[in-house]
Each structure stands twice: as C-alpha cells, then as structure tokens.
Amino acid sequence: MGQGGEPRRVQAYDGELGAAVARAQQGDEAAFALAYRIVQPGLLGYVRGIVGDDAEDVASDAWLEIARDLGRFKGDGAGFRGWTATIARHRALDHLRRQKVRPRATGLENDLLELPGSHSTHDQALESLSTERALELVARLPRDQAEAVLLRVVVGLDGPAAARVLGKRPGAVRTAAHRGLKRLAQQLGPDGELGV
Amino acid sequence: MGENGTSLDALLALAVRGVPVDPEAEGRAVAAYRAVREGGAHGARTRRRDDWRPREQRRPGREFKES
Numbered sequence: 001m002g003q004g005g006e007p008r009r010v011q012a013y014d015g016e017l018g019a020a021v022a023r024a025q026q027g028d029e030a031a032f033a034l035a036y037r038i039v040q041p042g043l044l045g046y047v048r049g050i051v052g053d054d055a056e057d058v059a060s061d062a063w064l065e066i067a068r069d070l071g072r073f074k075g076d077g078a079g080f081r082g083w084t085a086t087i088a089r090h091r092a093l094d095h096l097r098r099q100k101v102r103p104r105a106t107g108l109e110n111d112l113l114e115l116p117g118s119h120s121t122h123d124q125a126l127e128s129l130s131t132e133r134a135l136e137l138v139a140r141l142p143r144d145q146a147e148a149v150l151l152r153v154v155v156g157l158d159g160p161a162a163a164r165v166l167g168k169r170p171g172a173v174r175t176a177a178h179r180g181l182k183r184l185a186q187q188l189g190p191d192g193e194l195g196v
Numbered sequence: 197m198g199e200n201g202t203s204l205d206a207l208l209a210l211a212v213r214g215v216p217v218d219p220e221a222e223g224r225a226v227a228a229y230r231a232v233r234e235g236g237a238h239g240a241r242t243r244r245r246d247d248w249r250p251r252e253q254r255r256p257g258r259e260f261k262e263s
Contacts, residue, residue, distance in 0.1 A: 024229070032229045033222060040217050045208075060221055067228035072246040079248030086245065134208055153205045161248075181205060 013038050014077030021080050025070055032070075036063070039081060043088050045154040049139045049146050050092040051099075058095050062088040082161040085151060089165060137184055145180030148173045153181075 017038045023031035043062065048055035065087050073083050138146050144166075151162040151173075162177075163170040247254050 027233055029226060029230060029233070033226050036222055036225050037217050040222070041215050044215070056218070056221065060224060063221075063225040064228045067225060068232050069240070069246065070229065070232070071240050072242045073248065074242050074246060075248030076250075079250075083246065083248045138208070149205075149208075153208045156209065 014081075017077030017080055018075075019077075021070075021073070021077065025073070032067070035080070039084055042081070042155040043084055045135060046085060046147075046150045047088050047092050048135050049150045049154070050089070050143070051095050052139060054095060054099075058091050059088060062091045065091070078158070078161065081155055082157055082165055085155050085157065086165045089147075137187060138180070141180045141183060144168075144172075144176045145183070148176035149180040149184070152177050 017035060020031040020035040020038070024035055040059070040063075044055055044059045047059045047062070051058050062084070066084055069087075073080065075083065138149055140146075141149065147166060148162060151157045151165055152159075155162075157165065159170045159174060163173045166173055
C-alpha cells in the first residue's frame, strides 16, 4: 500500500461514479444502476468481511437505505464510496448485534477464480487464491484490522475516508491496515497457506 | 510494507472487483430507487453524515471526525 497509499485502480472509476451519482440524483435510473455496478463488488466484499455468509442480505438492506437517502448525499465518486461504506457498516453492525455471534469464515471450498495472468511464479501462486478464501482470511483478522484492510483495499477508500467510516484517527487506521496486511502476508507466504 | 503486502493488496482488490454483480440484487436496488424517486423523496436535507465533499467545501467550523 505504501506511504500515501492511493488505490489507483479504484480512482480510475471515481470520475465516472461521481457523474453517475449526480445524474441519479436528478432522476436518471440507468445512472443509478451504473453506480450500483461500480460500487457493489467492493461493498459486498467489505460486508462479507464483517458478517460472513449473510453479506448479500446485509448489502441489500444497505442499498435500500442508499436509494432512500440518495438525495441527501453531497460529494464526488470517492465520497460516494465512503458514504455507502458507512451505511453498509451500520447495517452490518446491526446485523451482528441481532445475531450476537462473531463473524464466521464462510467455509467454502477453494473454487479457483480466473485472474489475469502474470509471468512470475510468486504471482501465479497468489493468483490461485480464490476470492472466498482471501475474504475468509481477512474476516479472521481482529475486526479493526479486517475493516481497515477491507476499506482501504477492497472498497478503495483513502486514509482519511477510511478513518471517517470507522470513526477513528487516521493513524490508528493506518496501523491497523498495516498489521492486517502483514499478518495476511505471513499466512499466505513462506510456510503459510500457499507454501510459496 | 514489502513485496508480499503489495501483491496481496493488489490481489484482494482485483479478486473482489472481478466478482460479477447479481442481476436480481441490482434489480431490487433499482426498484427501491424508482420507488423513492416516484415518491418525490429525493429532495431531502443533507445531514452532516451525508456531506462527503472535500474538506474545504464542507461547512466551516465542523469537525472532520464523526463518532
């Protein structure tokens, strides 16, 4: 992630997302569907890291609230990611309170996902890691580390936005994300899951 | 962070974003949007928690951190 760690992959879509949200606020339904498609994968991944198997239901609840409150939102594409992540987080925490259980790993088999090819052996080993397994490992981190990693890497928020979603100082979130990624790297690296 | 951390965060981001969206779930979200739009409710007030403009544009004197 690095020092100023901007997730460049996500930023490429933020201009398109901001424009779609503005049109959706003016009544453009296709624009809302576009915003949904851009945001949902990251949002679902984040929610799955908190609640596990019930992620689809929780994310659906979040989208009802997002649709309802859309007119209140002010901000650009990156801001929309932060706003929707905050709504999703509240739904997820409500869900946990009702369930009164800790988030569980999904326990799915390792379906292999097609990921873009790479020429290095190390990268190929990492690429055979399925989405489910990756999120399962993240969900097993201490919750503050899991959320910090998910918000930065999966939702694509910058440091200040992630801190705002979590209600914490940016320094604390940075530390939690760093620790979380380090622990994941240990689990996946030498002597870890992939035995690379 | 080191190479492992960098590859890992790229992997997570790529893996999650490669997951296709469920069309039924999308349909429900769009239906909710349509219902709100038709109810004329999209003109509601922006609360502090809804204001995600860059810091300079937000109302002065407000703290950035929300509980």
